[in-house]
Amino acid sequence: xxxxxxxxxxxxxxxAGWHPAAWREPSSRPLELFAPQYxxxxxxxxxxAGIDFATxxxxxxxxxxxxxxxxxxxxxxxxxxxxxxxxxxxxxxxxRIGLIPTVTTTHTEPFHVSKAVxxxxxxxxxxxxxxxxxxxxxxxxxxxxRRDIPSFDDLNDPRxxxxxxxxxxxxxxxxxxxRRLWDSWExxxxxxxxxxxxxxxxxxxxxxxxxxxxxxxxxxxITPRPPQxxxxxxxxxxxxxxxxxxxxSADLVxxxxxxxxxxRAILSExxxxxxxxxxxxxxxxxxxxxxxxxxxxAERAVDRLARLDALGRPLASDTRVFTGSADxxxxxxxxxxxxxxxGVRLRPGVATDDLPRIADDLLxxxxxxxxxxxxxxxxxxAAPTSLRERLGLPTTVxxxxxxxxx
Numbered sequence: 535x536x537x538x539x540x541x542x543x544x545x546x547x548x549x550a551g552w553h554p555a556a557w558r559e560p561s562s563r564p565l566e567l568f569a570p571q572y573x574x575x576x577x578x579x580x581x582x583a584g585i586d587f588a589t590x591x592x593x594x595x596x597x598x599x600x601x602x603x604x605x606x607x608x609x610x611x612x613x614x615x616x617x618x619x620x621x622x623x624x625x626x627x628x629x630r631i632g633l634i635p636t637v638t639t640t641h642t643e644p645f646h647v648s649k650a651v652x653x654x655x656x657x658x659x660x661x662x663x664x665x666x667x668x669x670x671x672x673x674x675x676x677x678x679x680r681r682d683i684p685s686f687d688d689l690n691d692p693r694x695x696x697x698x699x700x701x702x703x704x705x706x707x708x709x710x711x712x713r714r715l716w717d718s719w720e721x722x723x724x725x726x727x728x729x730x731x732x733x734x735x736x737x738x739x740x741x742x743x744x745x746x747x748x749x750x751x752x753x754x755x756i757t758p759r760p761p762q763x764x765x766x767x768x769x770x771x772x773x774x775x776x777x778x779x780x781x782x783s784a785d786l787v788x789x790x791x792x793x794x795x796x797x798r799a800i801l802s803e804x805x806x807x808x809x810x811x812x813x814x815x816x817x818x819x820x821x822x823x824x825x826x827x828x829x830x831x832a833e834r835a836v837d838r839l840a841r842l843d844a845l846g847r848p849l850a851s852d853t854r855v856f857t858g859s860a861d862x863x864x865x866x867x868x869x870x871x872x873x874x875x876x877g878v879r880l881r882p883g884v885a886t887d888d889l890p891r892i893a894d895d896l897l898x899x900x901x902x903x904x905x906x907x908x909x910x911x912x913x914x915x916a917a918p919t920s921l922r923e924r925l926g927l928p929t930t931v932x933x934x935x936x937x938x939x940x
Contacts, residue, residue: 540907541867542877542925543900544587544632545557545575545580545892546788546819551884552825554599555845561886567822567837568615570623576885577624580631583893584906586924587632588624589665589768589788589879592617594638594674598800601845602686604673609846613936618650618664625658632921634663634768639708640701641678646714647708655760659919666783668701702779707746709767709783714742716764717933718754740935755874762920765933770823772852774807785927786819788879790853797822798873800814816927819876823853824866825885828891832858839883851885860895868905 549567550557551617557564566572580588594610598605616636624633633654637647647664655662669675675683686694742753769780770788780787781804789804791797804820829835835857843849856863867878882888900906923929 541871541875541900541905542586542821543867543897543906544589544634544877545585545889546589546591546823546879546881547885548591548881549597549611549614550886551888552851552881553839553842553849553883554847555842556884557611559842559884559887560844562884563886564611567611568613573615573620574624574627576889577628577631579889579893583897585631585893585897586877587634587709587921589634589661590617590620590636592636592638592667593671594641594677602671604671607847607866618654621654621662622657625661626701627653628658628661630661630924632661632663632766632924633658634665634766634921636665636667638669638674639666639705640683640720641674641680642708644708644711644749645715645751645753645755648712649757651712651765652716652755652757652760655762655765656757658719660761660922661924662760662762662786663873665768665770666705667770668698668705668924669824670698670701677738699775702775704748706783707744707748708777711742711744711746711749711751713764713767714744714934715751715753715755716760717935719757719759720743720933720936721759721763721777723731738936748910759933761805762922762929763933764922766921766925766927771804771914777804777807778811779819780804781811781813785816785922786876786925788821788823790823792854794869794873797870797875801874819877819925819927821877822870822875823879823881824863825849825851825853825855825858825881825883826863826888826892828863828888829857830859832862835859842883855883860891860899863896864899864903864905866907867900868903871905874899907935 550562563572594608599607618637627921641869647902651662651664663730670686672683675681688694718740720738727731739754744751767784768786769784771777772790773782789800791800801820808818827835827839829838839857880892
């Protein structure tokens, strides 16, 4: 398996972990969940291990045991730091790992998103991405007071389906505007010539003149084109509509298969949608999400999950929950690679227990089997200069406005 063929591996950081009782484990650090050292420790561990990227979960509402509204539980972690600001804090203390924060598109101006992610790309020296997220919760809408979102109690209600379709259509426009704003400065727009008293070439700054149903944006951005040209856009998708959003707008998509048959069917569906919409350029990179409980054996991992489930609300997952050893998880990842997946994103059940096992136990096995690319430092190679390069995406992205300027 060559480096280009090798799978990529990411982690999804979510508070104390993806199990609702993760904060109660002896290793967890509940008093530090809102402290920078907790997040830098996790990111630096993943970075040193050679994990390709870390996503950071976020929302404009408190976590909840129900998908479309708040709850009244007090026995689970509630409260968040801003994911994009966490990523900005992690950028200068990590070296190679890609940083992909979640950003809610439904109540956020695309101009702000554009300059914030571009700034993260500068701060990380080209390791930035972002994960657009639609908000279908009425309590999130009340934080901004600009619009009403109905309660999505019945997903089969035609009005609910219409409202969800509108949210994804809006998110598609947000990503389009963000991408246009990234291109609104040509790469050589900054002259910085003291002798001629010229800092900018005004002819290489462009208005984007986007006029859509939800907003109008003129541009140009106030931030020069990011180091990657186009930072990586990721999406989480569970069904047809978000698959279409990802195929239209994203570079990679996180999907949620329950087993290998489901994984095969999802990949086939995503590829069919790509063909249907006539996606241009690179194929969508498809990653399988796996909630991960690693231990020395399957029995010990199952027992650990059962003990956590007994502490409060049992884990309910939208994707496969893996309980087993690092060797067994490596087998599963290899099978997903054989199906055609670009990689996996692991969701540590307990961040302080499962992330160290991913780093120390799983990654050496994956590399020894050539399932993952060799870690740059271990191979004596220079680290990839960008997240796009690390993920096998084109590193030179043409500017849509440059030819018009020329």
